[in-house]
Each structure stands twice: as C-alpha cells, then as structure tokens.
Amino acid sequence: MEAKKAAAELAVERSVQDGMIVGLGTGSTAYWAIQKLGELVRQGLRIQTVATSVASEELARSLGIPQLVTADITEIDVTIDGADEVDPQWNLMKGGGGALLREKIVACASRKLVIVVDEGKLVQQLGAFPLPVEIVKFGWELTLRKLRAMGCEPALRLAADGQPVVTDNGNYLLHCRFGAIAQPAELQAALQGTPGVVESGLFIGLAREVIVGYTGGKAVSLVRA
Numbered sequence: 001m002e003a004k005k006a007a008a009e010l011a012v013e014r015s016v017q018d019g020m021i022v023g024l025g026t027g028s029t030a031y032w033a034i035q036k037l038g039e040l041v042r043q044g045l046r047i048q049t050v051a052t053s054v055a056s057e058e059l060a061r062s063l064g065i066p067q068l069v070t071a072d073i074t075e076i077d078v079t080i081d082g083a084d085e086v087d088p089q090w091n092l093m094k095g096g097g098g099a100l101l102r103e104k105i106v107a108c109a110s111r112k113l114v115i116v117v118d119e120g121k122l123v124q125q126l127g128a129f130p131l132p133v134e135i136v137k138f139g140w141e142l143t144l145r146k147l148r149a150m151g152c153e154p155a156l157r158l159a160a161d162g163q164p165v166v167t168d169n170g171n172y173l174l175h176c177r178f179g180a181i182a183q184p185a186e187l188q189a190a191l192q193g194t195p196g197v198v199e200s201g202l203f204i205g206l207a208r209e210v211i212v213g214y215t216g217g218k219a220v221s222l223v224r225a
C-alpha cells in the first residue's frame with residue numbers, strides 16, 4: 001500500500017497545477033492520487049476532473065472534487081492512472097479493474113498520461129497478466145472463438161456469483177492468456193480489427209511518464225529505456 005500511495009502522491013505533486021483539467025484513473029493505485037487531489041482541493045486547489053469509471057467518479061464526488069461531463073472537454077491536461085504491467089518501452093497492460101475502455105478514451109484525450117505503479121508491475125515483456133479485452137454481449141461466444149484462434153486462451157470474467165461481469169459500458173470482459181506478448185502493437189491492431197472487440201487493455205505509446213513506488217515509501221519517476 002505504501003508503494004502505491006507514494007507513487008500516486010508524487011505524480012500529483014509533479015503533474016497537477018491550479019486550473020488544470022485532470023483525468024482520474026481507476027484502481028487501488030489511482031485511488032491514492034484521487035485521495036491526494038481531494039486533500040489539495042480542500043486546501044484550495046482549483047481543478048476540474050473527468051473520471052475513468054463509475055467507482056472513481058463516486059470516490060471523487062465523496063471527496064468534493066469538481067467533475068466535468070465529457071461534452072464540456074476538448075483536452076485533458078494530465079491523467080494519472082495505474083497499470084497491471086509496464087514494459088521497458090512503457091507499453092502497458094491495463095484493465096485488471098475492468099475500466100480499460102473509459103481509461104483509454106480519457107488517456108487518448110490527455111496531453112500527458114502519467115502511470116503510477118508499484119515495482120511489482122515492471123516487466124520485461126507484457127503477458128504474465130492475462131490481457132483484458134472488452135467485448136460486446138451480442139455473439140460473445142463467437143468473439144471468444146475468434147480470439148482463441150489468434151493464439152490465446154480466453155475466459156469470460158465472472159463475478160463471485162458466477163454471472164458474467166458487466167463493465168460500466170454494459171459490455172463483457174474476456175481475460176486472454178497469450179503468454180509473453182512479443183509484439184504488443186501488432187496484437188493491438190489485430191484485436192482492433194476483430195468484430196465484437198470494443199477495446200483491449202494494451203496501451204501502446206500512450207504513457208508520457210511512469211512513476212514507481214517502492215516498499216518503504218520511496219517513489220521515483222522512471223527514465224525510459
């Protein structure tokens with residue numbers, strides 16, 4: 001917890017200034033960035049925000065952080081979000097919390113995407129974590145078979161009650177075990193070309209800064225390989 005908190009707080013300190021529009025990530029690391037922003041807002045920081053999930057939206061509301069609707073935004077100054085895996089080129093695997101679609105929309109509308117992770121998320125190659133892929137409900141079994149034919153073992157994400165998890169956007173999620181992903185950009189392009197796939201958790205070339213937190217509470221901004 002202290003590693004995630006340290007990374008998130010350093011990201012807020014380094015990236016957020018008065019008057020900015022800030023994208024709020026999702027997950028247990030982004031949680032700490034939202035908490036820090038709430039603290040700064042109470043102290044007088046003036047920002048407006050856009051959340052990447054219903055959970056982050058509700059958290060921000062509970063902390064009194066002002067939020068915008070997307071119709072009122074042309075560009076977001078900075079977004080602070082977590083990741084499940086980060087490779088040396090800063091390609092990301094995201095979506096472990098199921099929020100990948102809104103996260104990618106917000107990331108792509110941001111001048112700067114700052115990724116906050118603990119050191120366990122740094123990998124040489126993406127793929128130990130199963131790739132989350134958001135798919136439409138219609139024909140989901142057909143989409144699953146298409147993805148299986150692309151070389152992975154896909155599984156529908158189920159909730160504790162055994163029912164399929166439904167995302168904030170009303171879709172299903174597949175967890176796709178590709179193993180080590182040697183060419184993430186090519187895989188992303190292939191997934192995007194598959195009918196039924198809404199979006200994947202591969203974020204290629206989007207991160208502008210990666211901040212890593214360590215046990216003991218130290219955090220550093222990474223230098224890209």
Ligand SMILES: O=C[C@H](O)[C@H](O)[C@H](O)COP(=O)(O)O
Nearest residue numbers: 027028029082095097098099
């Ligand atoms: O859908 C969830 C997001 O992509 C999260 O940012 C990602 O799963 C990392 O979450 P956490 O910080 O909880 O490990």
